[in-house]
Amino acid sequence: MTLRARVAMFVAIAVGLAVGGVALAAYGSTRHETIAEIDRFLLARAPLTPLIEDPDEITHVPGSGQGMGRGPARSPGTIVADDVAAQIVFVTGRVEVLASEDVVLPVSDDDIAVARGTLDGFVRTVTIDGVDFRLLTRRLGPSSALQVARDLTETNAILAGLRNRLLLIGIAGALLAGVAGWLLAGRAVKPVRELTGAAEHVALTGSLDAVIPVGRGDEIGRLAGAFNEMLARLETSRLAQQRLIADASHELRTPLTSLRTNIEMLAAGMVPAAERDEVLADLKTEVIEFGALVGELVDLATVGRAEEALVDLDLAGVVTAAVGRASRRGSQTFATSLTPMMLPARPNAVGRAVTNLLDNAVKWSPPDGEITVRLDDASLVVGDRGPGFASDDLPFVFQRFYRSTAARAMPGSGLGLAIVAAVAEDHGWKAFARNRDGGGAEVGWLFGGG
Known part of the structure; x- marks a missing residue:
């Protein structure tokens, strides 16, 4: 994977995570507020009433959203309305359905405990025949509790739509961030591509004449400038080595020729015996000078x-x-x-x-x-x-x-x-x-x- 692709991918992932985090927080907050509003709705439909001595006195007032009361005199102090499912739970386990008779709300030991007065009222989510309900249980009388529930189908549909929209927004944001990251990374890594091209050119041709335009003062610009300086120093060093080799080959040729000539003359017996010691002394001097020359060449080269x-x-x-x-x-x-x-x-x-x-x-x-x-x-x-x-x-x-x-x-x-x-x-x-x-x-x- 290229550097440009990695940068674009990292930008997309970072933005996707950020958008996803915001979307998750928004969804969680919306869901929490929605459920809290339903809980307040249930409390409004089942307000606190004086404890009822005889639950048989309860009558159901249908229509008008008034629900139940203690006869006509209690109509202003309603307990439940027709837009909820409601029932009374007795300590014996008997259940009397008051509203939405097609729905029988589940009764647990905690609900019985509320009817006895040993546990405070509470709210929970239950599933009845595959449908989610929000269920409130509150004490009604000395031996009974009132259960009021609301269907969450509409609420769940709204939350599901919100969740899907937030998911689409997150995906779209990540894709847009990836495209933007790709475009920005193309500009950011352009000097790196030029640097790579120059390095490949040097490796392929051995030529050190590649120059990268700098034109920027950030880290990549500094890298390009340092690369140009390195190439220039390498070119200078190579030219110096070439000149040294050329000069050395020229300067070494003369002493080597002299040494070879004297050695060939000695080997061929062309040197008179009287001059032999003098030629040998010259050879020794030339070898010493030649060694000194080689030593100085090494010193200069290093x-x-x-x-x-x-x-x-x-x-x-x-x-x-x-x-x-x-x-x-x-x-x-x-x-x-x-x-x-x-x-x-x-x-x-x-x-x-x-x-x-x-x-x-x-x-x-x-x-x-x-x-x-x-x-x-x-x-x-x-x-x-x-x-x-x-x-x-x-x-x-x-x-x-x-x-x-x-x-x-x-x-x-x-x-x-x-x-x-x-x-x-x-x-x-x-x-x-x-x-x-x-x-x-x-x-x-x-x-x-x-």
Whole structure:
């Protein structure tokens, strides 16, 4: 069952239950008031009278709706009228029918108890020959009770008609609610249908160019917007992966070709014995560089995708440890100014990027140069006294595999600063590179993203 059909069905059921509840309450209230009115009618037809010593003195006054009294002098104080069935019940069980002689009212032990005076009068519904009557029993004399009953056939017919009409109204209301729910649900679930269509399009074609119009600010609109954003991020990620694969295949081809050539020359015996050790040393160097290149490719490909949780990271501690390692790899000196601070970050990724910043400074600094490292609440800045950046190179220093003319004669893959920029983007920071006053360069992060 579709979502639209379920919504329409739920609306119809809810409205049907509501209408049914109201109809049931209305029917119950009407029935109660109708029966109460009949009870009042019976009481009016059998008013309280002085206790009759001798029931044989009772006479029946037919017509005119007056019923019975104690002879002519009692005619104003009638007991029953001709529009009801009536009879007198004696404590012995004898019954004397007073009105509607075709109907004999049932007599129970409770009716005898009323005649004895041990039980108050009461009203009940009885069925006589398949016809419902409302029956009132009241004490009449020291040893008798009066029973007055009214046929409920007309009343039951009216109540049955009311019940049927209320049932039809309930069914009609539920059907109308279902139609209205179907129409409203069609408008409500339209973005969901578009979302489903877009998801099926992506699953079928692998294309991420589907866009869902938002145009609303409710939860469904937010869902559509989030889906569009997800598709855009997936498309960006896929394009980045494709560029990475293309760049990596190009960059890996050169070292692989060199390795294969040297190995084939050694295998064919084309290398003179005097040069064999030199070729082997070149092979070892190329393998190390190739391994470093693959490692950096893996680092770049997994930035923001590795399952490394954000933690409150002591960035000053990370920088201090990285400076210690870098100082042991070169002859430069390090001047640090580090403000203790905690940032939510991924430790391994940040540690690798800080190492790349320091390695870049070491690579370009003169052997006896000084490298400055500053950390405060706003930024991390690593400065060197090397040649700095050429103005043509500055826009491209964070691109993958980009190497300036001067850098091509030096070891490196062109991925170090690309990793620095990727880690910054993953944490919401901004990577920057600029030339330094007095010569050299500064590379680092702005933590505010500005």
